[in-house]
Amino acid sequence: MTLRELRCYIRQLPTGSRTRIATGDKDSIWGLQEHLTAVVIDELRTANWQRSNEGVEKRKQSSPPKPVPRPGVGGGRADKNSPQRLQARQRALQRAAERKRALAAGEIT
Template sequence: MGDTDGLWGLQEHLQALTIDELRTANWQRANEGVKPSKQTKPPKAMSRPGQGRGRDKNSPERIAKRKAALERAASRRQALARGEIA
């Protein structure tokens, strides 16, 4: 899947493009003659460096946001239990 720093060269990009095209071609053949409402979902493209996967799920900012959301939810549950809000 490329270097550890997330940079791909031409060969990696061409290989990913080839995989995407083969997935699409196989999906088209599998759904040939099938009603559009009964077709399977088209395949997703292979992930590439820099396409939304760069965020760290356990970064300090995300942990702080998650903690704040849990605290808001807990205080709302307490207010509901006390009958302060409906």
């Protein structure tokens, strides 16, 4: 069996199977029912927040509720210290330094 065949077999497993979860498939942790329940919870929390702040000055209102975190859904900002972000930042700094050097040497104007 090739690795490709094995990957295809794993993808065909049921969404809640331990093998899919162990391979890092975060989408399989929650099914449709769980996602819909999270949406209902978010809507109820927002509605309660709106009612509790009704008639209150804008500056005295509480902050709106944050949505229920969902696995496999990128809902937040990227980690500032992630390896990809640090690598992209390092490349940008190198390009800026190279451009500054070329400007100082008169290679570009």
